[in-house]
Amino acid sequence: MSNLFTRFFVLAIAWLLVAWLPQPVSAQQTLQEVQNIRSLDDQDVLAAVKTFMPRGGRDEYFAFLGTGNSGTMVVYGIPSMRIYKYVGVFSPEPWQGYGFDDESSLMLKKNSPDNLIYSYGDMRYPALAETNGKFNGKYLFYSDGANSRIAMLGLDDFETKQVLAHPLFTSTFGAVAVTQNTEYIIQTSQYPAPWDNKANTLADAKSGITFWKFYDPVGETETGHHIGRIIKEESFTLELPPFTMDYFDAGRLESHGLIVGIARKGDAHYLYVIDFTKLTGAAKVSVHESDVVTLGKAVEAKAIAMIDIGQKVSKVKVTPDGKYFITASDEAFVFDFGKVKNAMSAGSYSGQTDGSIPLIDKSTVLHGSVPLGKGAQDVIFEYRKNVAYASFYDDKKIVRWNYTSLKKESELPLTFKPSHLMIPQGLSAEPHSNYLIAVDKEGIYDNYPSVGPVRPSFQHLIDISADDEMVDIYTMSIPQANIYGSTAVLRTTIKPIIRYETGTNTRTGEISEYKTVAGMEKIEREGNRVHVFGTLIRSHIVPEIVEVNEGDVVTFHLTNLERAEDETHGFTIDTYGKHGSFEPGKTASLTFVADRPGVFPFYCTEFCSALHLEMEGIFLVRPKNYKGPEAGEEEVLTKEQLAEFKKNYEDKIKVINETQAVINSVVDWLTQNNYQDHSYVKALVEDAVDQLNQAELAKTNHERYAKEGKYRDAFLWAEQYWQYQVKAADVGLRAKELLRITLEEQQ
């Protein structure tokens, strides 16, 4: 029997040496054949090659969705329209440990008025951080239209860094706007409500606009970690009469300092214009420990005016150059910021509305208007100068038009009812072109697989690269998202990290006070409070056995020691309801009460190596007044058993030597092919070396135990040494494969 297995081991090793066998060559299908089989016409093939991403290719844009009541960010790539990530923002998400580990739970609770983790949010229109009116790729902001919160994500690691509850509003509009240097993140109320929880009539209801101060330190941390944060103490709210607030946008360049938005009251429809530069210095009053500028003060400071638009409009958006703002219904209205500014500074008003807010006569500030269709849903801008697009839901069309000459350029009839529109960087000073995304809220497709009443959301990719025509080229389905607006930025603008500095609390960006390094794991007890300081690395968790007493309050503080890209570990203790995700370098903690006695396995929840399933441990909770069986004597090995282990040990040493030879041959191959010139390969090789470096302790141990004649221990530690070798070989082979592909492609 054992001969058979020795053979397997040796053959296993031999596999490492096998060069890549050539694929059998079979008759290559032609494009024409595939077209015939799948009934694709030539237009389909054009669309296919415009959107298909060759293996390992990079999409041109990162796009971020407003996902409505899902409370989760969705990021996808354009033009492949593949979704890269869902990130918990307002809703807990266990894959990332978000709302399940201590660090994220504390972040979520800290700024909630009642120290609770709210369970969802309604995020409709995200905004990216800006520098000089251009997206800088560092942060992303969302407003929670359901539970009245605001969130900030860092785009270095794509994690939520801040979630703040609004101190005054009980209903917020699900949008944020960012000023051109991210000085302020702007959020408005949606439906009027009292700011005082003892009030019980609508007579006390108010609305408002909040200017959240954002501070982004110029010097980033050494690791490139973005550490900007919203500063609640320096933020303020402008109090408004009880309007129903709708979509809004921030001015840029020459209109920097102004905010425009839609407000309604009964049948009256207004656009509001706020000059926040005049509010920053205004006197504030304190309500619920937050700064408020009263309407009176704002009017006094000439910081607010409204335009009676006379009809229901759906969006208002600032043009890329900051010269105009546009809103639309059956007609598109193009307003001139210059004229508005003049009217506000000259005080040329036509009257007043609620709260003595001055009204500007629409005709005096309008650049012009143009009828485009029935009931415009959305407007968006692109690279071509002065060109805008508008969507028409009932007319099933998108119109391309010029907002300075006020001329319709072309129309694209669609098979669906379009609503929200997005063009990469379309809402910045630097809009791009080629791709237009149109949302389809109905999403009825005869051919799309039906999976019950709850269907995905849909949006279409429309090719606008040609001057004369627009083509609908891709239908994308998105699950777990109730899609509204979205935003997108050039891929290279975002500079994600692949690992954290060892011991990082990723929610604060600081080194955690619970950081643990190899060899320094420990369990500390103080009364019924137990802290476990542990580490994670392929393929073990240290400590592996943890015993506590019933009723102890236990925290596992774990640090992932890996530095290799994509070597995430997860951790959970069975049936205790907690989960953490530990990306390379991250430290996170899980606290719970060990209120149930018994035996609870714990394990790594992210498949991390061939021995991932063996990355496990046992958590024991000893009951109060335990009276059951005790541990009993440890067994002593018989002479025969010891001899068997000695033989196993010697066999294992042979295997170790053979494996090392194989590893050396892989290393030689990599070295001969200048692996260090290819950063991905180099990183993998370093990772493999790391694994081998880990092996030293195992080696010292097996040699020591062998010397002492303790062959069972010697054998087990030799086994452990071999496991490290296998892990090194695993990574080494991955590096070899990657380098092989790279070299082939270069030829």
Place this chain on the structure above:
Amino acid sequence: MKNIKKATLNIPLFTLLIGFTAFLVSCGGGKQGADLEMGAPFGKESLKDIIERRGLNSEDVLAAAKTYTPDNIADEYVALNSGGQAGNMPMYTVPSMRMLKYVPICTRQPEIGYGYSMETKKLMEKGFIDGQEILWGDTHHPGYSETNGVYDGKWATVNDKANPRIFIVSLEDWEVKDVLQNPLFRSDHGGNFFTPNSEYILEATQYPAPFDRKYYPLSQANFEKYWRGGLTYWKFDNETGKVDLENSFTFEFPPYTQDLSDAGKLASDGWGFTNSFCTEMYYGGMESGRPPFEAGCSSRDVDYLHVTNWKKAEQVLAQGKYKVINGHKVIPIEVSIQEGLLYLVPEPKSPHGVDVDPTGDYIVVAGKLDSHAWVYSFEKIMKAIDEKNFEGYDNYGIPIISLESALHGSVEVGLGPLHNQYDDELGVIYTSIYVDSRITKWDYINLKVLGYVPSHYNIGHLVSSHGDTREPTGDYLIALNKLSIDRFNPVGPLHPQNHQLIDISGDEMKIIYDLPIPMGEPHYTILIKKDMFTPIDTYPPGTDITTNAKSQYYTDMGAEKVVEQGGEVHVYGTISNNSVTPSDIEVNQGQKVYIHLTNHGASKLDHYVYEIASYDQMYRWRPGETATLDFTADKAGMYPLLLDKIHHPDEIQLMGYLKVNFNEKAENDRLLAYASRVQWDMKMQSFKPSSIEMKNMLTGEMEFLNHGCNACHRFGEEYNGPDLLMVDKRRNDEWLKSWIMNPEKHMKEVDIEAMRQKYKLAMPNQNVSAENTDKIIQYMKLKSEAYMKGIQTQ
């Protein structure tokens, strides 16, 4: 765009383009990518222009055409995945590889409303083990119900490895209908394998633990005596989707770590196969000097395939030969041995997949630590049992069938074989190879390798279309890769998974699509033909979707009412035509409120989210559904009641207000609850110094530790590398800096070479930045100084 392949317009591509002559003639003249300003329009492009701009080769163009699925064409398959730590089930279409749905399973999901209505919360509570609130899970292995060994399109199930539970999903509406707790296990893995006529669902343990769920001190003796593995056969009613607890049972297994299972079919129908690892019964303890689990659990040469006879077990149960633990029937090991229900067969080390072939005659096992896949013959196993051809018995007395008498043969498939799927051609099997990152196609009858295709990177499971049924279709194969490293746009340290679609319709396997899986980690996937299930669009009016029965809270249009009784307020309301009746709701602070709404919308577009702003209360009502928001009105004030029609672009609409009248006692209760939450947080954060004393650290000490220098070097003693005491006196700063940052430059220096010989180790390049290197050098000086001072004062 450096990662996009260089344009390779070679001859085969031109042959591909024959169908495109019209285009090539009429188009062209598109602007060239390189000349464009960033973000400028590409202009009108021909196929050739696009291919050049995007750097596609002929294989890419073919793959694009094989996967691109315009609206007038239907996808062929739907893939159902487990979601791993995300606790859900992602679905996507094949071959267009578009994400289709996340079926919520163990985790609340607001977009669908799962875990937000009283009804779905109750369903989730059925899965709270020992009353512990569990709002996530680690879903692992989905299965489809079967009739005659093929999918019948009725039910899907999935297990939760972290909290041993089974979830049952109806393929009519793809919603969870039931949750079962395993009453014995603390962990399961190989869940959800249906028997060929869905008589049973198999669920095996992963990590063993005492069945009685009691505490026993950990020792080898106790581990072997009290810890147990097991295999539960859940008796399933394929019509109702319910499990018959009375007729379900568990085989007691030794405390090996059980893994995946499969049910026999045709010839082997009536039998189950479960593999295992760590038959060493080893437990780790690195912290106390014991080798870790990973060493001890892989030290033997083989593990055991558990062969169970469930048809005969039914008879044994009928004779009352079982014991009851935690209210559940258990067949003890002794009974299994006496009655011939359980046998072991040696199998390759640390196996993962055990997969019965479409004929039911062969069982293929892939062991991660062996380079071979082993093929067992069911006929031979039966013969060995008949002839009692056993090589021995394990410590628990279970007969071990000798390998030679059970094995049909083995084939060297690669390093780290993991899981197998079958082709429509008899004898053809696909095996995922984890370490080699590839799929091996081979013949398990004639025992030879047929071909390979690489996967990127580190494939775990794989799935072929209907590849675990009696009738595989042989159209597509999907590689579930564990690492995606450089495959996609980078999105931070946490990467998506990578599912690669492979066309297996021809002789040669062709990778045609890389799909990032954006949340969670699918462990296993099952494909089902799009037309093999019949979904509904709407529900009959008043349906409680968790039971599919008419809800007792159904409210007719015009019959809306508010009932107040015993401190509770019940609102019976309706949703119809974009509005909710009643519009306003008034309660007193501290009252328990139930808002029962019936959605009278009857079209597939009538999905509504109704919510209470800033009260964290919401649910999504499907067409025809009746569901309830239940909550305590613990904070006073006025809160907007909002309605959002999901399939319509309008902003959320105001229906009215929830008015909660202030009550002093209730306000006090709220504040007390708030205070206790703050106290818990303080407990959570109670400070204990970490394993590194961050205060009082010497300059550079953190960098020294971060880069792992302590793994080899100490001060005042030799370790795995030379003693660093006064190293700054032996070498100058410039040399030290160069050595730390670029050790390979110095390897040829004579003294370095000598040290390599001595320590048998080379100084690794730890990627230390210049700044950190300076800090480390400073630390070495400070540490040496402090050390010398310490000696002098002694």
